[in-house]
Amino acid sequence: MGxxxxxxxxxxxxxxxxxxxxxxxxxxxxxxxxxxxxxxxxPLKPKYxxxxxxxxxxxxxxxxxxxxxxxxDVVARTKAAQGYSVLHPMGWDAFxxxxxxxxxxxxxxxxxxxxxxxxEMKAQMKPxxxxxDWSREIATxxxxxxxxxQAMFIDMMxxxxxxxxxxxxxxxPVDMTVLANEQVIDGRGWxxxxxxxxxxxxxxxxxISDYSGELLEALDGLTHWPEKxxxxxxNWIGKSQGxxxxxxxxxxxxxxxxxxVYTTRPDTLMGASFAAISPDHPLAKALESxxxxxxxxxxxxxGGTSAEEIETAEKIGFDTGVRVKHPxxxxxxxxxxxxxxxxxxxxxxxxxxxxxxxxxDFEFATKYRLDIKSVFVAEGAEDAPLTExxxxxxxxxxxxxxxxxxxxxxxxxxxxxxAIAHAEAHGYGKGVTNYRLRDWGISRQRYWGCPIPVIxxxxxxxxxxxxxxxxxxxxxxxxxxxxxxxxxxxxxxxxCTCPNCNAPARRETDTMDTFVDSxxxxxxxxxxxxxxPTVAEDADYWMNVDQYIGGIEHAILHLLYSxxxxxxxxxxxxxxxxxxxxxxxxxxxxxxxxxxxxxxxANGRPVxxxxxxxxxxxxxxxxxxxxxxxxxxxxxxxxxxxNVVDPMNIISAFGADTARWFVMSDSPPERDVEWTASGAEAxxxxxxxxxxxxxxxxxxxxxxKGEGDEELLRATHRAIAxxxxxxxxxxxxxxxxxxxxxxxxxxxxxASTSVLKEAIRTLAKLMSPMTPHIAESIWSFQGGAGxxxxxxxxKADPALLxxxxxxxxxxxxGKRRAEISVPKDMSAxxxxxxxxxxxxxxxxxxxxxxxxxxxxxxxxVNVVV
RNA sequence: GCGGGCGUGGCGGAACGGUAGACGCGGCAGACUCAAAAUCUGCUAUCGCAAGGUGUGUCGGUUCGAGUCCGACCGCCCGCACCA
Numbered sequence: 001m002g003x004x005x006x007x008x009x010x011x012x013x014x015x016x017x018x019x020x021x022x023x024x025x026x027x028x029x030x031x032x033x034x035x036x037x038x039x040x041x042x043p044l045k046p047k048y049x050x051x052x053x054x055x056x057x058x059x060x061x062x063x064x065x066x067x068x069x070x071x072x073d074v075v076a077r078t079k080a081a082q083g084y085s086v087l088h089p090m091g092w093d094a095f096x097x098x099x100x101x102x103x104x105x106x107x108x109x110x111x112x113x114x115x116x117x118x119x120e121m122k123a124q125m126k127p128x129x130x131x132x133d134w135s136r137e138i139a140t141x142x143x144x145x146x147x148x149x150q151a152m153f154i155d156m157m158x159x160x161x162x163x164x165x166x167x168x169x170x171x172x173p174v175d176m177t178v179l180a181n182e183q184v185i186d187g188r189g190w191x192x193x194x195x196x197x198x199x200x201x202x203x204x205x206x207x208i209s210d211y212s213g214e215l216l217e218a219l220d221g222l223t224h225w226p227e228k229x230x231x232x233x234x235n236w237i238g239k240s241q242g243x244x245x246x247x248x249x250x251x252x253x254x255x256x257x258x259x260x261v262y263t264t265r266p267d268t269l270m271g272a273s274f275a276a277i278s279p280d281h282p283l284a285k286a287l288e289s290x291x292x293x294x295x296x297x298x299x300x301x302x303g304g305t306s307a308e309e310i311e312t313a314e315k316i317g318f319d320t321g322v323r324v325k326h327p328x329x330x331x332x333x334x335x336x337x338x339x340x341x342x343x344x345x346x347x348x349x350x351x352x353x354x355x356x357x358x359x360x361d362f363e364f365a366t367k368y369r370l371d372i373k374s375v376f377v378a379e380g381a382e383d384a385p386l387t388e389x390x391x392x393x394x395x396x397x398x399x400x401x402x403x404x405x406x407x408x409x410x411x412x413x414x415x416x417x418x419a420i421a422h423a424e425a426h427g428y429g430k431g432v433t434n435y436r437l438r439d440w441g442i443s444r445q446r447y448w449g450c451p452i453p454v455i456x457x458x459x460x461x462x463x464x465x466x467x468x469x470x471x472x473x474x475x476x477x478x479x480x481x482x483x484x485x486x487x488x489x490x491x492x493x494x495x496c497t498c499p500n501c502n503a504p505a506r507r508e509t510d511t512m513d514t515f516v517d518s519x520x521x522x523x524x525x526x527x528x529x530x531x532x533p534t535v536a537e538d539a540d541y542w543m544n545v546d547q548y549i550g551g552i553e554h555a556i557l558h559l560l561y562s563x564x565x566x567x568x569x570x571x572x573x574x575x576x577x578x579x580x581x582x583x584x585x586x587x588x589x590x591x592x593x594x595x596x597x598x599x600x601x602a603n604g605r606p607v608x609x610x611x612x613x614x615x616x617x618x619x620x621x622x623x624x625x626x627x628x629x630x631x632x633x634x635x636x637x638x639x640x641x642x643n644v645v646d647p648m649n650i651i652s653a654f655g656a657d658t659a660r661w662f663v664m665s666d667s668p669p670e671r672d673v674e675w676t677a678s679g680a681e682a683x684x685x686x687x688x689x690x691x692x693x694x695x696x697x698x699x700x701x702x703x704x705k706g707e708g709d710e711e712l713l714r715a716t717h718r719a720i721a722x723x724x725x726x727x728x729x730x731x732x733x734x735x736x737x738x739x740x741x742x743x744x745x746x747x748x749x750x751a752s753t754s755v756l757k758e759a760i761r762t763l764a765k766l767m768s769p770m771t772p773h774i775a776e777s778i779w780s781f782q783g784g785a786g787x788x789x790x791x792x793x794x795k796a797d798p799a800l801l802x803x804x805x806x807x808x809x810x811x812x813x814g815k816r817r818a819e820i821s822v823p824k825d826m827s828a829x830x831x832x833x834x835x836x837x838x839x840x841x842x843x844x845x846x847x848x849x850x851x852x853x854x855x856x857x858x859x860x861v862n863v864v865v
Numbered sequence: 866g867c868g869g870g871c872g873u874g875g876c877g878g879a880a881c882g883g884u885a886g887a888c889g890c891g892g893c894a895g896a897c898u899c900a901a902a903a904u905c906u907g908c909u910a911u912c913g914c915a916a917g918g919u920g921u922g923u924c925g926g927u928u929c930g931a932g933u934c935c936g937a938c939c940g941c942c943c944g945c946a947c948c949a
Contacts, residue, residue, distance in 0.1 A: 228869065235867090345948095456896090671877095
């Protein structure tokens with residue numbers, strides 16, 4: 001590279017060596033001094049709000065953080081240069097169990113542990129040179145934040161969005177807390193990995209189910225969200241339409257004259273052979289005076305909830321002796337069973353069983369020898385005994401042999417509609433829409449969370465705390481020597497007076513799920529230190545988040561809760577209507593991965609090794625003592641597998657710019673990126689080459705006239721267009737590829753000094769979102785005005801983007817055979833002539849007649865023979 | 866089981882339906898060195914001396930033209946999962 005730039009006959013100054021450890025702190029100081037990243041409401045500028053999902057303060061940043069925040073930073077810096085007033089804040093998702101676990105394991109206090117971690121992580125993030133407005137920093141564990149959350153909780157209570165109920169909950173026996181359904185993964189606690197048990201407790205809930213339909217429908221408007229995330233949310237909300245109706249019962253306990261059931265296949269009503277209720281159904285409880293039933297129900301409860309167990313779980317049932325009358329024929333009675341596979345919290349917790357057309361019912365009926373009667377058969381088929389449930393697509397027409405409404409030959413869809421119409425016309429049932437989405441249980445029996453601001457009074461019941469008494473602060477004097485919630489056993493905190501009647505009362509000791517904290521932090525960033533949850537003018541100006549960036553693992557929980565919370569905040573007057581969908585665009589980035597290095601100890605157990613302890617050679621990977629190491633392909637960085645790279649090591653070895661550039665290069669941002677030592681080193685070498693190139697151009701005589709000015713100018717503008725498009729399209733890897741090309745073009749050029757200087761200043765500006773520090777050095781060395789960070793983004797001149805002549809490939813029958821160079825606006829007819837006269841074309845045609853000739857202007861010529 | 870995604874060199878990956886493999890890594894060769902490192906230059910899908918042929922998981926289809934669109938299959942990944 002660089003052979004053509006005149007050797008220093010020079011006048012200009014030479015640049016010192018590329019030393020990131022020298023220039024990076026220097027430029028960060030310069031940015032701080034100029035307060036360039038402070039977000040200001042500016043009525044004259046369009047605003048742009050970039051947000052990366054805020055981190056949990058574990059104490060150490062990892063490469064995933066570096067990638068996430070660099071992406072956001074590239075967007076933020078580019079938008080700022082393009083003239084937007086940018087909000088790019090950072091905060092801490094600081095409540096949660098690890099702090100309590102640390103307190104239990106090592107002593108100390110969750111608050112001290114958390115605040116210490118925040119200090120440490122912030123110190124690790126600072127050297128990255130992110131364009132963050134740190135004056136807006138928030139931590140969810142600070143009263144300034146959670147006090148406002150409590151105020152909103154009270155507002156939500158008033159609006160009927162909060163309620164309390166007894167519920168069978170997922171109890172994590174290790175963390176001794178309740179988990180939301182969303183926090184149970186394969187029947188295990190998402191954090192503790194312990195098998196979850198079922199318990200009945202009084203819990204606080206948010207009425208997210210009020211918004212099921214809206215949260216589903218509004219997904220269509222989220223056009224800048226990944227399709228995948230929208231689908232996952234739609235599936236999670238799980239809309240279904242069906243019929244709800246009641247059976248009249250025979251021989252049921254008092255108060256159970258009717259049994260409500262829900263079905264999505266009312267067209268199969270004539271195939272009913274039993275009714276079944278959940279073990280948690282009120283009727284089952286009413287029947288528990290029968291010891292056999294009590295015993296059976298207990299047996300159902302015990303069943304594990306792990307994925308394997310559910311999948312292989314045998315369907316078990318118990319015939320209660322109660323019977324129900326078929327709605328279409330009162331003389332036809334069906335037995336009522338309690339069955340372990342009926343869920344209490346979906347539909348009505350009771351079903352009618354149609355074994356012929358439901359796989360579960362079929363299995364159940366086969367086991368307990370219940371009738372299996374087909375309602376419909378495939379077109380043209382006989383009504384023969386079934387060996388498995390016949391469940392065709394609802395869109396497929398089938399022949400109804402036991403239908404009761406609609407045509408004999410109709411699709412399932414049509415039959416369902418006809419059946420619902422029939423039920424409504426005859427008054428025995430109604431069409432109902434059901435959702436899988438349950439209300440959000442937010443009670444946690446933990447200390448390190450936002451206290452639920454209510455008080456239990458013997459005379460007044462459950463009363464909200466007065467707003468002037470907020471925040472309800474967590475007491476500091478707690479201990480963690482025994483499991484459970486220290487708030488429960490706090491000597492004084494629990495005791496308080498009723499805000500209503502001033503009688504002695506008890507404070508609620510449940511705290512909120514940490515997902516509540518992260519459901520509105522994006523709104524708080526618009527006025528992070530206000531005495532109210534939000535401030536209207538600030539929320540109006542800054543909302544919505546224009547670009548949200550984070551991991552796909554939050555596709556359902558966090559994003560769904562946030563969408564709900566924004567609606568709740570609108571309802572309680574804390575957000576404008578436009579903010580009910582708070583994230584205009586969402587980008588889900590991939591993970592940073594690394595190879596895993598494994599050996600085996602004497603007992604055959606795996607031993608993992610850190611990347612820095614591995615020596616790679618042609619022979620493979622070994623330890624320092626020569627032991628051969630097994631190399632396992634890249635996986636998510638994990639401390640237990642020791643395949644971690646500490647960003648701090650990278651920064652001290654190569655600088656922040658290298659780390660930032662590397663995590664953005666090579667891999668498309670939505671995909672995983674593999675961290676390799678050679679890749680990081682190669683990045684550093686590249687940046688050093690850019691530095692050297694800058695130095696060489698600086699040494700050139702200022703008045704040197706060279707050749708190829710026009711060409712370099714065109715390359716410069718092409719780079720502007722392509723890099724800009726890459727960044728704006730979240731194709732950072734392509735933007736970086738174009739920057740490599742542009743760098744090579746400059747290095748090869750022997751243009752005049754002035755054109756070269758302009759080119760390398762442009763290069764610096766285009767690199768600055770990715771590598772802001774080296775960009776500043778180049779910018780100032782080459783005489784750029786002010787800070788590169790504050791310089792406007794260059795605009796490509798369209799006239800310089802098109803070449804005067806274009807190279808057209810010529811295909812014969814779709815195969816490339818020749819190419820011609822023609823003026824870009826040459827007419828198709830002239831192109832045809834030149835193409836057919838081309839000697840290669842003539843040779844390949846060998847006199848065959850041309851059947852067809854396709855000329856795509858500026859693109860290609862295809863000759864068909 | 867249901868829903869979704871993805872298969873391109875040794876590797877990460879480019880490619881409005883229009884020259885497949887941009888750019889980077891790695892590798893090879895050369896220059897500079899007494900030598901090495903660093904740096905620079907060139908080459909690097911594959912078969913073939915060449916002309917040329919073959920190539921984007923497999924098989925078909927649409928098209929003047931398919932990595933890209935359609936159908937079937939194979940493989941991998943992700944999400945949900947007894948939701949009536």
